[in-house]
Amino acid sequence: MNLAGVVAPLQAEAKRANERRLLTLAGERAAGLDAAREAVASLDDADVTVVTARERVAWGERLAPAHASQLLGTTRDAVVLDAHAGVSANVLGRVVGAVDGGGLLVLVTPPLDDWPTRRDDTDERFAVPPFTVADVTGRFRRRLTELLFAHPGVAVVDVDAGRAECDGLTDPPPARRRPPPAVPDGAAFPADAYRACLTADQADALSALERLRTPETAVVVEDDRARGKSATAGLAAGSLAAAGRDVLVTAPSSRNAAEVFDRAAALLDTLGVATDRDDDGRHISTPAGSVRFRDPEAAVDVIGGSGPADAPDALIVDEAAALPVRRLETFLTGPPVAFVTTVHGYEGTGRGFDVRFRDRLAASDRTVTDVRLDDPIRYAAGDPVEVWAFRALLLDARPAVDPVVKGATPADAVYRALDPETLLADEHRLRETFGLLVLAHYRTEPDDLARLLDAPNLTCRALVVDGHVAAVALLAREGGLPPSLREDVYEGARVRGNMIPDVLTSQLRDLEAAQPVGYRVLRIATHHALRSEGFGTRLLSACHDEFGDEVDWFGVGYGATPQLVRFWERNGYRTVHCSTTRNATSGEHSAVMLRPSSPAGEALYDRHARRFYRRMRDGLGDALQSLDPDVARAVLRATDAAPAPSLSAHEWRVVAAAAFGPGLYDTAPGAFADLALAHLTDPAADLSPRAERLLVRKPLQAWSWERVAADLDYVSTRECMRALGAAYRPLVERYGTDAAAEERRRYE
Template sequence: MDIARSLREEARRANERRLLVLAGDPERTRTRAAAALDAADIPRAETTVLGPKSFIDCERYEQSRAEELLGRTRTAVVLDAHAELRPNAVGRSVGAVDGGGLYVLLAPPLDTFPQRRDGFDETLAVPPFETADVTGHFRRRFVETLRAHRGVAIVDVDSDTVESDGLTDPPPRRPPAPPTPPDDAAFPAEAYEQCLTDDQRDAVLAFEALRSAGTAVVVEADRGRGKSSAAGLAAGALAAEGRDVLVTAPRYRSAAEVFARAAALLDALGVDYTRDQASSPRSLTLDGGGRVRFCPPATAVDLPEAPDAVVVDEAAALPVRRLERFLDAPAVAFTTTVHGYEGAGRGFSVRFRDRLADGEHEVTDATMTTPIRYGDADPVEVWAFRALLLDARPPVDPLVTDATPETVDYRRLSTADLLDDEHLLREAFGLLVLAHYRTEPADLARLLDAPNLTVRALTRDGHVVAVALLAREGSLSAATRATMYGGGRVRGNMLPDVLTTQLRDEEAGVPVGQRVLRIATHAAVRSRGLGSRLLSEIEAEFADEADWLGVGYGATPELVRFWDANGYGTVHLSTSRNDTSGEYSAVMIDPCSPAGERLAERHAAWFRDRIAAVLSDALADCDPDVVRAVLRAADAEPDLSLSPWEWRLVAGVPGGASIMDTDPKPFRDLTVRHLLDPADSDALTAREERLLVRKVLQAAPWLSVTDELEFVSRRECMRALGGAVESLTRLYGDVSVQEELDRHR
């Protein structure tokens, strides 16, 4: 194919990439793809196919496994979109193509592509909707970007016509001037001489902070900027000083470049070292001391053999709770991808950065913007960012800083509104991206195509200041509810699914609700009540259409209090942590109708009755402030029915006449009663409530509780617990209980 040859020649000359679209009959596009790669002189060993079948003798993965390309470089990637087009697969694979390479897309005829329904569309059709209800807006916009952007060649293989040749006639590539090594660097000059851009030099310089304990380094960059190479040069330099550097990443393949660059630096320094294996080494051990070694995250969090420094590559792909454990290292660095939704999502930038800033580490930041794999003006990167909104951003601060609940407008953003106004779409989606740790390219398709989703926003002079993504759930057929109750998988309907499968309520899928999937307020106007204003408008809109409003999220004390203040009551706290946030998820409901009230009331009561037992088992390590908040937010009628004997047992503890271990149940009942709805909110301090949660409800060992709550001694901790029990006994016990209490005082 002459067009493929021309694209490849131009791409190599400019150190850019080109996109070749082959549209038409599936088998014809596959045959032409093989011919195109041959014409472009791209070896099969440097090619990866993402698709359902092998048609080229090269590496192949299903689109669902596109993450295998993260951290790798390929000369060509062929994405076969005939069976399905997964946005995440596009986002994860396009960045793997090197400068001078081709990204090849195989697709049905572009004019009919948006009307087709494929395997990905089936995932958007959550009950009671069907695949036919899914729109094709995402693919229509996707096709429009293909036709509008530079560097995209489009060939109709059925008619053998070239719609666009994709040639841009760029100026010849000019090799960039090598960066100047810093004058006052602690790392050897050879480390800086191997840098390819000023950004990379500055990143390596930032890594010098790891030479001191109590430091953390954060390097952020888009893919292809050389952040892993910078980390490798720094690791090699630290090892040359005799330090032990532990490297971790979601998979070794992601960190392979770190070891390659570390080894190259050691070679340049003339340092003698040994590899644990000739290719893909996982350990570089220097003869005079010092080493660079890899451990998977599950092992690395324990800081085996006490490393001097830890490098976490592609940190965004790891759960926040796991990232926090690396803060116990003497010095730690995190590299992460800014755009492209690398790995698991944006837990790093949304949740972890705040926790890092609040900690004791001295943090050094570096940002890398200049591409290394390909030229600065690469048209394929520009296309990918536009097609998937990888660089979507909220409005700049000055446009919204005067927004208040009284000056904003409530808007129902239809798909037509978003497609007709690119700025509105970018602002709404960009706000969701920056405010939530799980947003990914597929969410753009869901927002535009899923029949169960709607978008609501507050705007100020047309600019988005707060946005919510809602999912319609419930109103499920008897057959669907029976499938769910029997353990069958039902897409979507998260809240009915949890209440049905885990809490054994088959009728939970009958009422119809609106679940708040995402809600975000612009950072410049937070804490002004805009989130609450948005929720109140949503409640007013759906008051006559829904039985309940609901939400499920990684629980923190602040978030629980926010939802509680807006009328949502706790009905469930998950018994396993979220893989990404590392937090237990709270499920809360705000009823809108009698049916919704009945659903909320019975589940709040069940939550009240079972929570004490769960806290001493699966939730034994839950943050006590989260426990306090979710119990306070449960709209359950307090119930305290202790027998005379149980009251005597409780009343004897403050004076030392009895011990809690004889029967913890009445103490748990008393604690839950108070935390649900205190008769006197000043009866206990926050510390006393935490003590009751950790010792009474979670049954933590005395020494652990003493240490966590910073008591001077175990005796003081035990005395404090006795005082808290006495306060509750006087608050909730009758006259006879007071007399029993006084008897032992």
């Protein structure tokens, strides 16, 4: 076969249009890789990366699929992706973005007719116990195969038969030359910063970022991949540092922010500013300013004011959509801030950022400036490989438009099973479903699409209004593990896809927790035009009715906020665990809640609810001492296994004396803690939120009087002490024994 006869015209038109092309080489692995080597060898002085699970290749730069993230922010003339060991949707998304305009993405696959049914490493990842590889399907590979023939710019070659099945040619017009960006009149940033921009979009965004010099401002920079948002943020950071300002940069990981620091350093070098950059490149110092990285949790501490000298002059949040809304809100309390985010990306969804965060940003005291980058930098607009990748990975999936569902009520909706075959056969419904799932979580990835289509442990249900998906729930079947695997988990082994049994077994030391079978609610989302109308509750209720006889429990694990805890509590879920550490990205403690549906599920819940009560009694004064009091109130109230308070007669007299007379808290702090815990776990209890926060902060978390008074806005420690006594009066009346009543009568 004359492979050059396919490659040469394919690359020639890619260069002419400044676009990319996709070359698929289907067949046995050795023949496919030999053909890939021949294809890239015909490219002049090509910079080639081969992404393969093979130990070595004799040509190009070899990169293991697990390290494909190293390609983010880089460019290659060609990338070869060996899909014989498996095709991760995440890896595919990463390698596509690394190919430069005029370059080739080479996909080496098994024969396309049997690729969907071949077993590979991806199937191993989706075969969560007790399911096996035989239970995993190949629908995602089937979808990829079909789309290879459905899109322009994609050539398909059968290397075994030696024939081209599709030449991939589109006959595009030559690429237009971009005019160089102009330096705006009156620009505050250096002219060299604007000259470093590659598009007018970048220059406009850089001009907007000049507002980071002004207090109480926020700038939102959005783009799709390869538009230069991070580079522009780096030029802004370098400009601010050159002017003597301290710029704090945060992102889900330091890798995400690498481009920001590289561009900042390059600009400072161009400006002739002396710099000192640390070994990992995440701190650049100038004689008067700096650009420094902190992870999201540490960034909150910095802007929170650990000291005036440490407070930055500006904050840049890169890949902002990959952070939860609660974390983003904390960044509004600090210096001028830029939220830099990808609209359609696997790091996090800009659509979710828009729906979930925009209202809170608008309600803040910030003056907000929005700017969007549309022009690709590395290739021409309308690039066919980008179009193919967006569709294949559903990077631009979104829910139904507002007008088609707005005004609907839960009674208007029809409960539907969305099995993978149904979704695969209906692109419109698949896009609406996945679009809603994207909004349900801030870190939805392309692998989640493959998991939705292929994983045997997942079940999808929806409420549909006039043919459109109004709410969707994704359930993961967990538990039912054999005794040998339960023993392994108890002894520290990790088990995929069984989050709740894993936590209850390995962390909470329950050897039998992984025996009952349950459904964990992995995602639940309601269309943003229908929120707070009861759709989520109706959908959960339908799921409980459908599956309640099949499983022992329903469960959920999530970053706890008071609002979310109350939602799950209203739907019959009860707390059994609150993590002692915060998630470094979200800044939230995770809660695990169960809703029993069988005697085995009741037994599982009962023993863990009792243990949770005892853990919180001691943990709030130790590992959970910084837990938000409103989260503590919510998770404690959402359990119904609390015993009646057990205080001695002497302890009751101490508490009653402190509530109604001259008694002192310090005489028996344990008794006050026990009584506070009893109240906070009592569904019928009735105290003001402020009084309950006081019960959390002082008796349970053992904060000092001075710290509690400052945290809860009491004018003095004396007033705080009096308020605590007052809070215990109704508790003594509700739970107190004869000894408490007798002590109380002394002061009436």
